[in-house]
Amino acid sequence: MTTTPAPHPLVIAIDGPSGSGKSSVSRAVAASLKVGYLDTGAMYRALTWWCLDQDVDLADTTAVAQASRELPLELGTDPSAPSVSVDGTEVDAAIRETRISEAVSQVATNLDVRADMQQRQRALIAEIASATGGVVAEGRDITTVVAPDADVRVLLTASEEARLARRSKELHGDAGSASVEATRAQVVQRDARDSTVSQFTEAAEGVVTVDTSDLDFEQSVQAVLSVVAARGERV
Numbered sequence: 001m002t003t004t005p006a007p008h009p010l011v012i013a014i015d016g017p018s019g020s021g022k023s024s025v026s027r028a029v030a031a032s033l034k035v036g037y038l039d040t041g042a043m044y045r046a047l048t049w050w051c052l053d054q055d056v057d058l059a060d061t062t063a064v065a066q067a068s069r070e071l072p073l074e075l076g077t078d079p080s081a082p083s084v085s086v087d088g089t090e091v092d093a094a095i096r097e098t099r100i101s102e103a104v105s106q107v108a109t110n111l112d113v114r115a116d117m118q119q120r121q122r123a124l125i126a127e128i129a130s131a132t133g134g135v136v137a138e139g140r141d142i143t144t145v146v147a148p149d150a151d152v153r154v155l156l157t158a159s160e161e162a163r164l165a166r167r168s169k170e171l172h173g174d175a176g177s178a179s180v181e182a183t184r185a186q187v188v189q190r191d192a193r194d195s196t197v198s199q200f201t202e203a204a205e206g207v208v209t210v211d212t213s214d215l216d217f218e219q220s221v222q223a224v225l226s227v228v229a230a231r232g233e234r235v
């Protein structure tokens with residue numbers, strides 16, 4: 001009697017700048033492949049929320065790193081209903097507020113915080129992959145630092161114009177071009193700060209670039225699934 005060996009857990013790493021579609025596309029790809037989803041940006045956001053909640057001065061790098069090591073974080077990694085809780089409080093909406101978006105880079109550029117988060121993320125990727133048969137993990141340094149040996153590595157990009165339009169629409173609805181300008185300051189400055197500690201504007205060797213500037217959401221999901229298929233992985 002022959003048995004088919006179970007497929008190895010599939011690890012897909014996706015990086016890219018703000019508004020490139022990482023979170024939404026990664027969730028859809030994970031749902032399509034019936035594997036788990038890890039939003040690493042949510043982890044930096046949750047730590048930022050916790051520091052502000054606990055009155056930790058974000059400029060005090062030692063205190064923020066200590067808070068990172070102690071962060072009582074729980075993540076739900078079902079791509080159809082991802083969730084983030086800190087010390088039993090659901091913070092899914094709170095971590096997307098502007099005050100967090102404006103402060104998160106200060107936390108994410110703390111190198112001791114990054115070392116702690118990267119260690120947590122590697123453990124989570126292994127745990128989710130073995131529980132669900134795979135994982136789509138997305139952020140800024142997943143293809144390069146957290147999971148450089150992932151089965152599939154994608155850099156999701158889009159023109160600045162497309163990214164700003166998407167982010168602005170998400171935050172303000174169809175409120176017009178004024179909101180695009182307001183969003184520009186936030187997104188472009190944050191990407192510039194984040195770029196000082198991670199390389200997510202150019203694909204590292206072996207990383208496939210998917211430019212979604214001229215793709216709609218469904219086409220972007222299909223483009224990433226095609227990269228997975230081209231790697232000979234399950235789709």
Ligand SMILES: Nc1ncnc2c1ncn2[C@@H]1O[C@H](COP(=O)(O)OP(=O)(O)O)[C@@H](O)[C@H]1O
Nearest residue numbers: 018019020021022023024166170215216217220
């Ligand atoms: N290819 C696309 N075309 C149009 N809108 C998109 C596309 N990809 C994502 N979006 C939308 O753009 C917004 C930002 O996407 P998101 O996944 O949050 O980006 P990121 O995680 O990279 O910051 C969301 O409202 C999302 O639905």
Ligand SMILES: Nc1ccn([C@H]2C[C@H](O)[C@@H](COP(=O)(O)OP(=O)(O)O)O2)c(=O)n1
Nearest residue numbers: 018019040041042044104108139140141194
């Ligand atoms: N692996 C990661 C993920 C996110 N970050 C940083 C970059 C961002 O400023 C924050 C929040 O990331 P998130 O992906 O939620 O950002 P967006 O709102 O989608 O632009 O964390 C990081 O430095 N490394």
